[in-house]
Amino acid sequence: MTTPDELARLEHRLRDAYCAAAQAVGPATVRDLPAPAELARLAGAGPDAAPAGGTPSWAEQRTAYRQRAVTRRVAVPAAAFAAVAAAVLTVAVVVPRLVDGRTAAALAPGGAPAFYAAVKTDADSAVVGATELDIVSTATGRVVSRVPPPGPGLTFQVVTAISDDAFIAAAEPPQGATGASCRSWLYRFSLTGQGQPEQVTRLMPVAGLVPLRQLAASADGRTIAFGRTGCSEIAIGSGRGQIVVQRLAAVGSPAASPSGGISISPALASTPPSLASTPPALASTPPSLASTPPSLASTPPASGTTSSSSAPAAAGTPPGATTVFTESPSAVATGLGLSARGDQLFVMTEAWKPTGLPSRILVVPASSPPGPLTQRAHVLLSDYGLLAMAASPAGPEVAGITQVPGSRPNLPMQFAVGEFSTDGGADGAKQVVPPAHLLAPPHGAAPPGSFTSRTNALMPLNIGRLRRAYLAVEIAGGLSVDGSGQHVLLFGWQQQSHYLNLETGQVTLVPHDVSSGRVRSAAW
Amino acid sequence: VGGGTWASLALADMRDDAQRERPVGVLSVTEPSPIGAEQADQLIREAHQAHAVRLVRLALVLLGDQASAEDVVQDAFLGLYRSMGRLRDPEKVVPYLRASVINGARTVLRGRRRAAARRVQHELPVWSAESAAIASEDRREVLAAVARLPGRAREVLALRYYLDLTDTEIAATLRISRGTVSSTASRALAVLARDLKELP
Numbered sequence: 001m002t003t004p005d006e007l008a009r010l011e012h013r014l015r016d017a018y019c020a021a022a023q024a025v026g027p028a029t030v031r032d033l034p035a036p037a038e039l040a041r042l043a044g045a046g047p048d049a050a051p052a053g054g055t056p057s058w059a060e061q062r063t064a065y066r067q068r069a070v071t072r073r074v075a076v077p078a079a080a081f082a083a084v085a086a087a088v089l090t091v092a093v094v095v096p097r098l099v100d101g102r103t104a105a106a107l108a109p110g111g112a113p114a115f116y117a118a119v120k121t122d123a124d125s126a127v128v129g130a131t132e133l134d135i136v137s138t139a140t141g142r143v144v145s146r147v148p149p150p151g152p153g154l155t156f157q158v159v160t161a162i163s164d165d166a167f168i169a170a171a172e173p174p175q176g177a178t179g180a181s182c183r184s185w186l187y188r189f190s191l192t193g194q195g196q197p198e199q200v201t202r203l204m205p206v207a208g209l210v211p212l213r214q215l216a217a218s219a220d221g222r223t224i225a226f227g228r229t230g231c232s233e234i235a236i237g238s239g240r241g242q243i244v245v246q247r248l249a250a251v252g253s254p255a256a257s258p259s260g261g262i263s264i265s266p267a268l269a270s271t272p273p274s275l276a277s278t279p280p281a282l283a284s285t286p287p288s289l290a291s292t293p294p295s296l297a298s299t300p301p302a303s304g305t306t307s308s309s310s311a312p313a314a315a316g317t318p319p320g321a322t323t324v325f326t327e328s329p330s331a332v333a334t335g336l337g338l339s340a341r342g343d344q345l346f347v348m349t350e351a352w353k354p355t356g357l358p359s360r361i362l363v364v365p366a367s368s369p370p371g372p373l374t375q376r377a378h379v380l381l382s383d384y385g386l387l388a389m390a391a392s393p394a395g396p397e398v399a400g401i402t403q404v405p406g407s408r409p410n411l412p413m414q415f416a417v418g419e420f421s422t423d424g425g426a427d428g429a430k431q432v433v434p435p436a437h438l439l440a441p442p443h444g445a446a447p448p449g450s451f452t453s454r455t456n457a458l459m460p461l462n463i464g465r466l467r468r469a470y471l472a473v474e475i476a477g478g479l480s481v482d483g484s485g486q487h488v489l490l491f492g493w494q495q496q497s498h499y500l501n502l503e504t505g506q507v508t509l510v511p512h513d514v515s516s517g518r519v520r521s522a523a524w
Numbered sequence: 525v526g527g528g529t530w531a532s533l534a535l536a537d538m539r540d541d542a543q544r545e546r547p548v549g550v551l552s553v554t555e556p557s558p559i560g561a562e563q564a565d566q567l568i569r570e571a572h573q574a575h576a577v578r579l580v581r582l583a584l585v586l587l588g589d590q591a592s593a594e595d596v597v598q599d600a601f602l603g604l605y606r607s608m609g610r611l612r613d614p615e616k617v618v619p620y621l622r623a624s625v626i627n628g629a630r631t632v633l634r635g636r637r638r639a640a641a642r643r644v645q646h647e648l649p650v651w652s653a654e655s656a657a658i659a660s661e662d663r664r665e666v667l668a669a670v671a672r673l674p675g676r677a678r679e680v681l682a683l684r685y686y687l688d689l690t691d692t693e694i695a696a697t698l699r700i701s702r703g704t705v706s707s708t709a710s711r712a713l714a715v716l717a718r719d720l721k722e723l724p
């Protein structure tokens with residue numbers, strides 16, 4: 001504690017010290033102010049420098065001052081509040097929508113879908129032919145989720161997209177598995193904004209194909225097409241099969257699982273109980289479909305007879321109707337596609353090598369009567385360089401991969417990805433120059449054409465937006481067109497996946513996880 | 525005087541840092557008065573003649589060297605010259621100049637801290653042992669002890685014991701509360717007493 005005397009003495013010392021220090025300054029030592037002109041110069045334009053129009057009145061100055069004060073007191077807090085509100089709104093509303101909704105797909109690089117589904121061989125599984133259905137991030141190539149196997153002894157074999165976030169996949173016993181039921185099972189599932197599968201729903205069993213080779217779905221999700229062969233070794237080896245177009249609206253048996261799992265019986269690999277409760281539409285499937293179809297192998301190649309019902313499968317056809325086309329014995333279907341409403345079926349056929357015929361892209365109205373495919377279809381494109389084909393889900397276009405002539409099989413190939421318009425030939429709105437090697441098809445190949453659904457007629461070639469992708473290709477893969485028709489996923493080529501922007505021609509490599517198995521089927 | 529410490533003074537100084545760094549001023553803008561350059565020049569010179577010496581001394585005790593003190597005062601008068609049109613009440617002139625000097629002194633001290641960081645030597649303060657401005661050893665010790673106080677404490681002590689301002693006037697000049705003035709002065713005196721061995 002300091003006593004009052006000590007405090008007084010300290011204060012006195014302080015005052016004394018201050019005064020002593022201040023004595024160094026006297027009137028004679030203080031610097032005088034500058035001359036008036038210099039003072040005005042140093043101070044700027046002068047006291048209360050006014051604009052050129054004259055000195056503002058005090059009222060004006062006061063008004064300006066108060067306006068600034070109002071700005072500080074009102075506008076600044078208001079702006080702060082608005083900023084906070086915007087941040088809260090962004091976090092509470094926009095971000096969840098971006099993360100959980102369809103908008104998330106738009107966030108993928110270059111506007112491509114954020115995820116794609118890929119069926120890969122499971123290299124770690126002891127079961128031969130076992131696969132995994134992975135959801136892969138387009139940007140990173142990482143597997144963000146995995147659709148669990150639908151049941152013991154079943155693995156996914158092929159997947160196709162309805163839209164950017166909805167898929168149909170087929171599962172069946174691994175190839176060569178004993179006790180196979182000679183059936184495949186179709187499932188439909190959706191993706192959340194985070195790429196998690198949800199609403200996994202069993203659609204129906206499909207009899208008589210092991211394995212199911214191709215699968216396509218229309219953008220409206222009401223029509224599917226798949227290729228199948230008979231279960232017998234004779235049927236598989238004959239190279240002849242069926243292309244089936246089927247309406248789905250009344251066929252499905254939804255069994256959605258809120259957890260994203262597949263809510264089906266574990267005994268599905270055998271004859272599941274649910275088969276007995278198969279909807280009437282399936283029960284009415286022709287006997288040749290419901291069981292192993294021996295008629296497939298016995299169908300005369302050029303007889304024109306069919307092994308299915310004759311119900312047309314156009315947009316207006318009743319749900320459950322099925323149309324079956326038989327393949328030519330000399331060529332097998334290697335790719336399928338459906339138009340947006342399911343009224344047009346696109347088939348890529350690859351000839352058996354001994355025939356020496358080129359590959360073809362065929363288009364056939366789904367309302368055509370069942371029968372031999374080659375007799376019902378129009379040749380959209382015929383070329384020796386065709387490697388793969390896929391239809392644009394939302395548009396009347398087909399994307400194909402064609403090998404550039406001159407490239408040799410033992411060298412990395414260059415191939416082109418183009419959109420082959422199927423509905424623009426009638427009005428001639430598009431005026432594009434097709435690539436030279438398509439204008440001059442190899443000897444024996446038919447000139448490419450364009451098909452219009454309005455007249456069901458083959459029109460002169462109308463090829464648009466052809467882009468060449470120079471990729472090293474030794475192992476063939478496939479392709480998938482996104483819902484916008486702007487991006488093509490190239491999967492399985494040289495065990496890598498790329499995606500191509502058809503507008504810009506930019507090819508982007510999806511970072512590949514070398515530990516994952518080979519991609520057998522993929523879609524977005 | 526309470527048992528203040530350097531730490532408590534520094535803490536109080538940090539706590540009020542925002543206020544301390546905020547420019548002080550008591551310029552009143554209650555009366556409008558457009559004013560010409562000639563009239564402003566006359567008024568500013570009258571004010572300079574009347575208050576310059578005392579303001580330079582105030583700046584000197586805050587800064588320690590006369591050159592910087594005179595610069596600060598010159599700047600204060602220049603500011604007054606610019607604001608003359610808004611200053612109608614003559615009683616506000618001195619508080620305005622005083623506040624300007626304190627603000628200017630703070631600016632100089634900040635510059636010195638930056639210069640010290642770069643090891644740039646400035647003029648020796650009057651309370652240094654080498655300075656002959658203050659003959660008494662005791663006075664130099666007192667001013668050296670004051671110089672070691674935080675900025676807010678130095679300002680309060682200078683305004684109270686050199687200008688003899690009341691705590692209310694100091695509070696108005698520094699734009700702090702009267703209680704803050706009192707507590708700051710109390711802690712500063714306690715530190716000085718211990719530093720100058722006034723306490724056992």
